[in-house]
Amino acid sequence: MRAAIFTGETKLSVEDVTSIEPGPNDVVVRIGASGVCHSDLSFMNGTIAMPPPCILGHEGTGIIEWAGPEVTRVKVGDHVVASFVPSCGHCFWCLNGQSNLCSLGEETMLKPKATRGDGSVAISLTGLGTFADQMTAHEASVVKVDTDLPDEQLALIGCGVTTGVGAALNTAQVTPGSSVTVIGCGGVGQAVIQGARIAGAARIIAVDPVELKRKAAEQLGATDLVDPSAGDAIAQVQALTGGRGVDYAFEVIGLPDTIVQAYEMARRGGTAVVVGMPRMDSSVTLGGFSLFYAEKKLLGCVYGSAQVRRDFPRFVELVETGRLNLADMVSRRIGLDEVNDAFRAMVAGEVIRSVITHT
Ligand SMILES: [Zn+2]
Ligand SMILES: [Zn+2]
CATH class of the missing domain: 3.40.50.720 (NAD(P)-binding Rossmann-like Domain)
Known part of the structure; x- marks a missing residue:
């Protein structure tokens, strides 16, 4: 697979990597689109400490192409939006209606995801890593959506x-x-x-x-x-x-x-x-x-304060009925190789959102 990796440098390295075998609760998602969010930059510039190497990107959507044997919530072929905080459904916070604080997040964010050409092992931002053509994530980190909305708009629901x-x-x-x-x-x-x-x-x-x-x-x-x-x-x-x-x-x-x-x-x-x-x-x-x-x-x-399994479908419906305008939030469509220029454009104030598309 191809991925944009934070290596500790100011620019991401877009390179071919080998994905690590997914676990029984994981799904593999073919990424359709990924928004470039300011928080990705915050991990690159040290606002929030993040040990490299790490596949960045935490705002994305795609189709499930593989599901582990213990996965129950989604299946192969489902269209999903990635949630940058998982929603396990049974921790203290999930049971208190605060799944945006789900404790599974601490565990998923440090999981190894891919081996690089030099042998080093990359983790992924918030357990996702949407700056790639493919992503392995815990099933609690994806939410099925049923809609014909374009991926470039659906991706934005994942974070912004x-x-x-x-x-x-x-x-x-x-x-x-x-x-x-x-x-x-x-x-x-x-x-x-x-x-x-x-x-x-x-x-x-x-x-x-x-x-x-x-x-x-x-x-x-x-x-x-x-x-x-x-x-x-x-x-x-x-x-x-x-x-x-x-x-x-x-x-x-x-x-x-x-x-x-x-x-x-x-x-x-x-x-x-x-x-x-x-x-x-x-x-x-x-x-x-x-x-x-x-x-x-x-x-x-x-x-x-989102409960993603309730709110993602709710926000999709607000877009479908014309109350939420995501089309005008997408300023630029780019390829994965142009991700560094998207950060330049963000800092320069040239865009609301750049979206990496794979179609
Ligand atoms: Zn974000
Ligand atoms: Zn939880």
Whole structure:
């Protein structure tokens, strides 16, 4: 198989590797499409520590071409979307309706997946590794979908869409008529905006310094656009909300400064949600009196608090009925060999999402 591997260098190595024999609970998926997510870059640049070599890619879809003898949930020929947190169904978190925190994830992420030409053994990002033409994963890491939607759109459900729409619908539970601000309008931010629109928010304020992203936000449901490079973003958001601040503020970058901004943008009694992934060694400082007196809720958010076996089919249906627009989130279709250029385009602010397609 061919795969894009993080070797500790700044660029991925796209190379032929030999897959390791799958286990009895594993499935082998022929990848149809894989989105290039900012979190892949976060593993490459050390935001989150990851021992190389590792096949990257955690947002993908494809067809099952082999299933282990103990696999019960899916079968050969099923169309699946990969879930970057498995959902085992029987751990403490799964039983408490929090399968986005499933404990099986720690085990699956360190499984060896492929042998490289030099003999070294690669693991795969979050137990997936969708930057490849084929992927071996635990059956708990895939969810069957029944749809004719194109793979380039389905792939996005695996991370960006579920994280963003889920942040609005599941984590924050945005209410009709409410006010929302979204700081950072990449793929996940655009999905938060769409989730807020689906939830019926009256005002959705998109905050991003890149014009292309603000324009996309407007197209996908933002009612107001704020350029943080053109003046204090908190003051601009407060001016749009009668000086109060918003009911829900989403931080979708993962930086301490913008997390504090999101907290400040939320109104007294409002909610701030940390959707972006901060560095492991970062910390956030908030005013102690404000934590008490402003009575704001500050929420962490892993994978949009999604229960993937419930939510993937739900999001597919929202796309099929025209309520969730994924077509306009796909900026570029590329081959696996162009993956490094996709990261360049991401950093340059040229795209919402690049998608690797194999068709
Ligand atoms: Zn992602
Ligand atoms: Zn579990």
